[in-house]
Structures are given as C-alpha cells and as structure tokens.
Amino acid sequence: GDSVTQMEGPVTLSEEAFLTINCTYTATGYPSLFWYVQYPGEGLQLLLKATKADDKGSNKGFEATYRKETTSFHLEKGSVQVSDSAVYFCALSPTQGGYQKVTFGIGTKLQVIP
C-alpha cells in the first residue's frame, strides 16, 4: 500500500536558520504530494502541493519539489521565523480521477527559538 516516511522530530532551529524536513514516499502510479501544517490546538492546513514530477510547490516562503527519481518531497525554507513553529505533515493522494484517501506521514514538530 501507499506510505509516507517523514523524518522524526522535534526539530529545533534558531530564527532565520535554514529548514529542511525530509519526506519520502511509496506509491503506485503518480500520486499528488502535499505538505500540511498544524499549529498548536488547531486542525491541519494545506501548506503546499505538487501534482507531477519536477513540480515545485511553494507558499509562505516554503518550497518542496516533487522528485520522482528519489520518491521524495522535502520541505525547505530559507529563513524560519518563530511563527513557523508547528507540526508539519507530508502526505500523498492517488490521482486517478475522483477522490481518494490521503496517506499522512508521522508529522515533524518544528520549534523555532528567537
């Protein structure tokens, strides 16, 4: 079945540091890939997505590139802020028309300190 492997946290960074959160996946075909963010006490929000190989999703300074050859979708940000502290989930969804269930990674907690 489909699976998402995500680096375990927590990740602690100083403000303005560079962020990378690794994510790899296993799936048949060509899934869509997502990063969701969960702020404390809240539900998940879609951060960015990519639907085909070499696509780059970006939002709020975060980026992730769909790498089919390495089955990866690593999340990056050049300069993190305290407000980026949250849990980040990598996820995939089969793309075969209609709606399919989403498979989530375990989530990586990011803590940014001033």
Next chain:
Amino acid sequence: GAVVSQHPSRVICKSGTSVKIECRSLDFQATTMFWYRQFPKQSLMLMATSNEGSKATYEQGVEKDKFLINHASLTLSTLTVTSAHPEDSSFYICSAPSGVTAGANVLTFGAGSRLTVL
C-alpha cells in the same frame, strides 16, 4: 476558500457518557467526510469514511458501535463517541474533499475537537 467547521473544539465528559462531535462544510457540499483520531506525538489515524445517505466505512480495528457516524446531509457529518472512557480521550479531526485544484484532490480540515474523558 472552502471551510470546514467542527464543534465543539473542546469537551470534557464523565466516563460512561456519550459525546457528539459535528463537522460541517460551510460553503460547499461534501458527500464524503473523513474522521481521524490523533494521538499525542503521532500522525492522524483514519477512523472512518462518512458517506451521505449510506453507512460509514470503518477502518480496521475501529469499533463501529463505539464510534457512531451519521452523515445527515450534504454539509453535516457527526461522530458520536458512545459510553466514553478515559482511553477515548484524544484529538478528533474531520475533513472533507473540497475539490480538485490543479489536478490535486484537496482536503479541507476542521480545527479538531479535543475530548477529555474523566
């Protein structure tokens, strides 16, 4: 954009009582909704798929008599935790497919409901 409202956000109840959590799609129709349970420091565990007009589909290991799901309309799904016990304490989140955006099936999530059973 699409919004999913979940209520209540927090609930505390006594052991043995039942608790109902509502999930509403505010500006779109959802024939399908998903219910998840999130344990501390863990990912979301899909509990069941709620289908408007038919029975919910439960994931393996989830007790359907314990977690009653009703999809009463195209905008409302409810999860009732029956005879709750302390081990049912958790963060419950619902989601609904809010459409296809740039070829990707997008889920919109509710803000979650924190259940504490005393």
